[in-house]
Amino acid sequence: MELFMESLRSLYANKLRTFLSMLGIIIGVTAMIAVVSIGQGATASITERISSLGSNVFMISPGYSGGSSGRAYVNLSDVLTKKDVENIKMLCPNIKGVSPLIQQRFSLKYGTNNTSSQIYAIYPDFFQILNLDLESGRKINQEDIDDYAKVGVIGKDIANDLFGTENPLGKTVYMTVSVGNTNKTIPIQIVGALVQTGSKLIYNPDKMLIIPFTTAEGRIVNTRGSVSTILASAISPEVSERVYLEIDQVLYMRLHDSTKYSITSQDSILGAVSEVTGIMNLFLGSIAAISLLVGGIGIMNIMLVSVSERTREIGIKKALGATRKRILMEFLIESVMITFIAGLLGILLGTALSKMVEIAASAYALKTQVTWDSIIIAFGTASLIGLFFGIYPASKASKLSPLEALRYE
Amino acid sequence: MGKSAVLSLRKIWKIYEMGDVRVNALRDFSLDILEGDYMVVMGPSGSGKSTFLQITGCLDKPTQGEVLIDGVNTSNMTDNQLAAIRNKKLGFVFQSFNLLSKMTAQENSALPLIYSGVSRKKRMNRAKELLEQVGLGDRIRHRPNELSGGQQQRVAIARALANDPPVVLADEPTGNLDSKSSEEILNILKTLHESGKTIIVVTHDPDMIHQGNTVVHILDGQIEKIERKS
Numbered sequence: 001m002e003l004f005m006e007s008l009r010s011l012y013a014n015k016l017r018t019f020l021s022m023l024g025i026i027i028g029v030t031a032m033i034a035v036v037s038i039g040q041g042a043t044a045s046i047t048e049r050i051s052s053l054g055s056n057v058f059m060i061s062p063g064y065s066g067g068s069s070g071r072a073y074v075n076l077s078d079v080l081t082k083k084d085v086e087n088i089k090m091l092c093p094n095i096k097g098v099s100p101l102i103q104q105r106f107s108l109k110y111g112t113n114n115t116s117s118q119i120y121a122i123y124p125d126f127f128q129i130l131n132l133d134l135e136s137g138r139k140i141n142q143e144d145i146d147d148y149a150k151v152g153v154i155g156k157d158i159a160n161d162l163f164g165t166e167n168p169l170g171k172t173v174y175m176t177v178s179v180g181n182t183n184k185t186i187p188i189q190i191v192g193a194l195v196q197t198g199s200k201l202i203y204n205p206d207k208m209l210i211i212p213f214t215t216a217e218g219r220i221v222n223t224r225g226s227v228s229t230i231l232a233s234a235i236s237p238e239v240s241e242r243v244y245l246e247i248d249q250v251l252y253m254r255l256h257d258s259t260k261y262s263i264t265s266q267d268s269i270l271g272a273v274s275e276v277t278g279i280m281n282l283f284l285g286s287i288a289a290i291s292l293l294v295g296g297i298g299i300m301n302i303m304l305v306s307v308s309e310r311t312r313e314i315g316i317k318k319a320l321g322a323t324r325k326r327i328l329m330e331f332l333i334e335s336v337m338i339t340f341i342a343g344l345l346g347i348l349l350g351t352a353l354s355k356m357v358e359i360a361a362s363a364y365a366l367k368t369q370v371t372w373d374s375i376i377i378a379f380g381t382a383s384l385i386g387l388f389f390g391i392y393p394a395s396k397a398s399k400l401s402p403l404e405a406l407r408y409e
Numbered sequence: 410m411g412k413s414a415v416l417s418l419r420k421i422w423k424i425y426e427m428g429d430v431r432v433n434a435l436r437d438f439s440l441d442i443l444e445g446d447y448m449v450v451m452g453p454s455g456s457g458k459s460t461f462l463q464i465t466g467c468l469d470k471p472t473q474g475e476v477l478i479d480g481v482n483t484s485n486m487t488d489n490q491l492a493a494i495r496n497k498k499l500g501f502v503f504q505s506f507n508l509l510s511k512m513t514a515q516e517n518s519a520l521p522l523i524y525s526g527v528s529r530k531k532r533m534n535r536a537k538e539l540l541e542q543v544g545l546g547d548r549i550r551h552r553p554n555e556l557s558g559g560q561q562q563r564v565a566i567a568r569a570l571a572n573d574p575p576v577v578l579a580d581e582p583t584g585n586l587d588s589k590s591s592e593e594i595l596n597i598l599k600t601l602h603e604s605g606k607t608i609i610v611v612t613h614d615p616d617m618i619h620q621g622n623t624v625v626h627i628l629d630g631q632i633e634k635i636e637r638k639s
Contacts, residue, residue: 002523013511131532207477319468320568321496321524323489403468406507 007307007334014306021302022342024295025382029346030353033370033380037354039281049200057129057239058247059264060084060230067133079260085123085230085249092232093366094239095345097125101182102216106161107237108209109174115161117207119177120392121216122231132205136408137169137192144212146299148155148219153192168193175209179221184220201325202269240265289381295342302395314397315405328398335390336383343382347375362367414441414477415576416465421474423460423630434460435471436630442609444575446552447602449621457630459580461537464610465548466499466578467491496524500569504581506561508553508568514540515549523599525572539567559590566597577601579610583617595620618637 011018060171062079080100086099102121107114121124127139137153144151152173159168168190176185188211232245244265251261307314314327354368422434430597432601434457442448442465452458463469464476467483478494486494495501500521503634510516518536527535533632540549543563555560562582569577579598591614599620602608618624 002529010511194504269487288519312507315511316509317520317524319495319501319507320521321492321572322526323492325489326524402464406468406503 003329004335006232007330008056009149010334011337017302018338021299022338022345024298025292025342025385026295026346026349028288028292028295029257029343029382030350031291031351032285032381033347033374034357034368034394035284036281036374036378037287037350037368037370038357039277039284040371040374041354041358041366043277043281044369045364045366046273046277047270049198050202050266056237056243058232058234058244059233060088060229060247060251061264062149062261063182063258063260064261073081079255080227080230081225082227084254085227087228087250087254088230088232088247089395090249092243094235094243094246098214098230098232098233099123099224101126101127101229101231102221103179103228104178104216104221106175106209108158109176110171111166112161113162115158117155117158117209118208119175119216119220120208121213121221122210125151126231127209129231130200130203130205132197135193135194135195136167136387137190137335139192140210143339144156147212148214150215150219150291151191151211152187152188153194153210154210154252155194155204155206155208155210156196157204158209159190159193160193160395186219192345196405199246202203221278240267252385259350277285292381295382296339299335299338299386300393302338303331303374303390303395306334307331307397310397311400311405311408314400315402315408318400318402331394331397332387332390335394339382340385343379346382347379350378413444413480414442414481415446416442416609417475417477417480418465419474419475419477419533420463421464421471423457423464424471424472433630435464437633438474439554440625440632440635442607443574444607445602445605446623447598447608448610448625449617449619450609450625450627451613451618452627452633453613456627458627461627461631462578462580465553465609466501467495467624472474488568492524496521497572498574498576500566500572500574500577501579502565502569502579502583503627504563506523506553506558506565508554508561508564513550513552514545514564517553518565518571520568521571529582536567539570540564543567544593557590558579559593562586562590562594563597566594566601570601573613574606576607576609579608580592581612581614582610583614591616 053165082100085098085100088095099122102119104119104121105116106119107116120187122140123145124140124142126132133154135156140151140153143149152356154168162168162173163171169192172187172189172192174181175188188209194205194208199206200227232247234240243353244263247263252258255261317327351370352371358368411477418438418440421438422433425432425434425555437459438461450458450461460469464471467478478498483491483494500614509520512520515533515536515598518539519532522532522535537546537549545560545563545565545567548560553564556564582594582598586594586614595617598608598610610621622638623637
């Protein structure tokens with residue numbers, strides 16, 4: 001306790017120098033806390049967006065052949081058909097919904113307002129696969145599919161672009177899609193409006209115009225009966241692995257070649273994303289760690305200066321009966337104290353910084369997370385650095401002979 | 410005599426090597442310092458009197474020979490044991506005071522007590538008491554740079570007495586002081602001697618000869634002459 005008070009006093013006596021030597025550690029800890037919290041926040045927000053896709057969504061897309069050994073790369077875009085959609089629906093008991101999907105760029109006109117985005121041509125199951133809710137009106141239903149109905153459900157952003165504050169329900173918009181070299185324009189009557197959801201990473205419902213699959217297939221795009229993507233979802237997360245196998249089995253039974261199609265699950269996307277963010281966090285964290293190391297070397301430097309500056313003081317103390325251990329402890333506690341206080345300041349600053357980033361990036365709904373883990377690690381590392389880089393100067397101080405130290409001018 | 414030797418130097422050699430030159434600071438030096446002695450050690454510069462004090466005070470080890478404190482040989486003691494002896498049995502007063510500038514007079518005087526594990530409260534009380542004894546009761550919160558040389562040396566004496574050591578060693582205690590302050594310091598040392606302390610003073614101030622009851626003249630690392638008054 002005595003030692004602590006004494007080292008505090010000695011640090012206070014050299015305020016500026018103490019602060020400067022703290023600076024390296026403060027910056028290091030601040031960077032570490034901020035980087036880790038922002039990284040974890042980003043990971044959490046990406047994960048959340050992927051999960052908000054709807055739990056356990058599967059994307060089935062055509063495979064490709066070749067692309068190696070001199071054979072041409074061929075995208076097997078005509079492999080999947082509506083028949084596969086039917087089969088999956090019938091043969092996979094754990095499926096909640098399944099829908100084919102055509103995505104196509106379009107431009108949209110209402111009165112004098114123009115906008116552009118993508119059409120999503122789907123089956124009614126699409127809404128439950130992506131967990132889409134309506135603000136008003138109705139969803140696309142089986143009747144629309146059967147009738148090739150020219151109706152659509154509109155996302156919030158597009159509705160705002162076209163109609164402003166007007167109610168989009170019942171309005172007719174003109175949709176122009178370029179197919180090959182020609183443009184096709186058809187009128188679409190808006191029958192429903194989606195609740196605003198924000199981006200779900202792969203899909204952004206706010207920018208969707210959803211129309212019946214048959215309407216797109218029959219009136220706009222010549223698909224030759226094939227389907228570019230099939231979306232499906234499992235009834236619960238627990239069975240998602242089984243559903244994956246079920247879908248795989250259904251497709252294999254028909255195609256007899258597992259390279260002709262690929263099934264991507266939300267879990268596999270999550271896995272890939274968390275791997276990437278993990279590497280990012282590690283990378284940023286190591287940069288912060290390097291600045292901590294540099295800070296530590298700065299402290300060693302300052303402590304060495306302090307030892308030679310206080311040689312006479314050490315001599316006096318030794319002459320009065322201070323043991324080697326005592327002198328060692330005095331200097332060691334001082335350097336640990338520097339990093340300790342710097343660590344505390346760094347944690348405060350780092351937390352503040354990550355809050356500021358959160359406010360600045362509020363548009364992206366990024367929630368930074370300052371976790372106890374990162375606080376403990378940053379704090380522990382800082383204190384260890386104080387200990388490690390304090391040992392050499394402290395032992396140098398403790399080994400001074402009292403006489404030599406007293407003679408020192 | 411009946412008095413025992415608190416400090417004995419037995420056949421001490423101290424050789425400094427400075428580059429190629431070997432300097433024999435002390436040559437076969439033997440001396441007993443008896444309990445209650447007031448020993449004044451005189452000699453010209455370079456005679457080895459400072460080396461004598463450093464070795465007597467366990468600040469330095471002799472090249473050869475033994476130092477006995479209360480009959481105990483210190484030759485094979487560890488640094489920690491020597492530190493404990495300096496702390497408990499010896500009190501040092503230096504020519505240049507050697508106070509810690511960041512501390513108050515009270516804290517300076519209390520310093521040796523830290524190393525003997527006395528609680529802060531007791532330390533501060535003891536330091537206050539000692540400063541009152543040397544006539545600085547009104548200056549306990551002053552820092553060294555707020556005190557005159559004589560006052561600083563009195564703080565140093567208070568510090569030397571903190572652990573109530575039997576022996577006080579002083580290296581030119583009046584060397585940096587004017588005559589009036591010197592006289593004050595000499596009076597304090599005299600009072601200490603009268604209270605039973607063993608005092609060893611190294612000096613080349615001839616006025617001090619009259620202070621001690623034993624005067625040792627050193628020349629070229631050897632004892633030239635010992636005068637004992639009774």
